[in-house]
Amino acid sequence: MPESWAELPPTAGLPPRWADLWPFGARVPLLPPGVGDAAALLCSGTAALVVALQTLQQRSARREVVVPAYTCPLVALAVAHCGLRLRLCDLAAGSLDFDGAALAQVCGADTLAVVVTHLGGRVADLATARAAADAAGAVLIEDAAQAWGGYHGDTPLGLVGDIGFFSLAVGKGITVYEGGLLVARDAPLRAALTVQAALTAPPRAGWELRRSGELLAYHLLYRPPGLRLAYGWPQRRALRRGDWIAAIGDDFDARIPLHGVGAWRRRVGERAARRWPAYAAALREQALRRLPALQALPGVQAFTDRDGDRGAWPFLWLRLADAAARDAALRALIGLRLGATRLYAHALPDYAYLRGIVDAEADVPQARALAASSLTLTNSLWCDDAAFARVLATLQRVLSR
Numbered sequence: 001m002p003e004s005w006a007e008l009p010p011t012a013g014l015p016p017r018w019a020d021l022w023p024f025g026a027r028v029p030l031l032p033p034g035v036g037d038a039a040a041l042l043c044s045g046t047a048a049l050v051v052a053l054q055t056l057q058q059r060s061a062r063r064e065v066v067v068p069a070y071t072c073p074l075v076a077l078a079v080a081h082c083g084l085r086l087r088l089c090d091l092a093a094g095s096l097d098f099d100g101a102a103l104a105q106v107c108g109a110d111t112l113a114v115v116v117t118h119l120g121g122r123v124a125d126l127a128t129a130r131a132a133a134d135a136a137g138a139v140l141i142e143d144a145a146q147a148w149g150g151y152h153g154d155t156p157l158g159l160v161g162d163i164g165f166f167s168l169a170v171g172k173g174i175t176v177y178e179g180g181l182l183v184a185r186d187a188p189l190r191a192a193l194t195v196q197a198a199l200t201a202p203p204r205a206g207w208e209l210r211r212s213g214e215l216l217a218y219h220l221l222y223r224p225p226g227l228r229l230a231y232g233w234p235q236r237r238a239l240r241r242g243d244w245i246a247a248i249g250d251d252f253d254a255r256i257p258l259h260g261v262g263a264w265r266r267r268v269g270e271r272a273a274r275r276w277p278a279y280a281a282a283l284r285e286q287a288l289r290r291l292p293a294l295q296a297l298p299g300v301q302a303f304t305d306r307d308g309d310r311g312a313w314p315f316l317w318l319r320l321a322d323a324a325a326r327d328a329a330l331r332a333l334i335g336l337r338l339g340a341t342r343l344y345a346h347a348l349p350d351y352a353y354l355r356g357i358v359d360a361e362a363d364v365p366q367a368r369a370l371a372a373s374s375l376t377l378t379n380s381l382w383c384d385d386a387a388f389a390r391v392l393a394t395l396q397r398v399l400s401r
Helices: 045-057 073-081 100-106 126-136 187-200 205-221 224-240 244-248 263-273 276-295 323-334 365-373 385-399
Strands: 040-042 064-068 085-089 111-117 139-143 163-167 180-184 315-319 374-378
Touching: 040 045, 040 187, 045 073, 045 111, 045 139, 045 163, 045 180, 045 187, 064 073, 073 085, 085 100, 100 126, 111 126, 126 139, 180 187, 205 224, 205 263, 224 244, 224 323, 276 315, 276 385, 323 365, 323 374, 323 385, 365 374
Parallel strands: 064 085, 064 111, 111 139, 139 163
Antiparallel strands: 040 180, 163 180, 315 374
């Protein structure tokens, strides 16, 4: 296949192998390293959050859920699905973490849960989130959708809070096309989550047949030539319309599918999971090797982890000086087809389809600034040193003007 047909993915999903589809043979539990037991394997990370919130509703009359003002819109849709009230908390300046003072202020007597998010695989400030949740008597939920296999010190992500969930969607490290894993430290709470999952998300043959077909297509197309058809062309078609929401894939439906994951797809994930530790180590090495060059670019902040934390590295996340610099960089990078994009199109208040769920007038300037000035670069191992050099040279040219 000519190189001109190649397209790199925006995230470093584990490349599938046809042998993974064979339902027999060696496999390992479909769990992040260090996580001993799961409460449930569900159809998506969103479904896992729904089950977590419904379980908490059985235990408390509280009605509010605090989330970062910059996070996946599906988090807001999950809260609304459960009939709960969403409370936004702004980020700290120049950070991916909650603003500690704002978090303490927004949490209160009606706070059911605080959702702390490991955005882009970067390990969140869990101490601040834990302190605010404890002070309010709320449950701390870790959104580790993008952080499979990460650690806070010696503790696996997902087990630092009271409840954690991971995504097994396309491009999210290990995938079963769509899936979500729900975990909890406390055995009685984990058992309650398992019971609620069976009630909320029973097996559904129609959905399982559809997802199985999509998983087969993923195995066919998730490689540089196929990604031009499956990802690149739709992205650039949306950008020609000026539609970043469609280009990123942020155009979500309020109707959340709720079902389990069948035995065959689970086994596909278990076979792929054997390769994850070595692959994750290679991603980490590559990211840490490339970060210094990115951090040296004028006006660029490259996000990384605190000492002692080890996040996942699906992509390299940059914050530029302002929206104009970010937009100029993306205009130059998109045509290279080397995996540059944005994580989310907006802060939560600025999605029109979330009106009625999210306060459009919310005072969250730092979340809006992050949405306006950041971009992501793939950390896929398909992005070899020559490809990264092209990305780096393009950024240097654009940012030096």
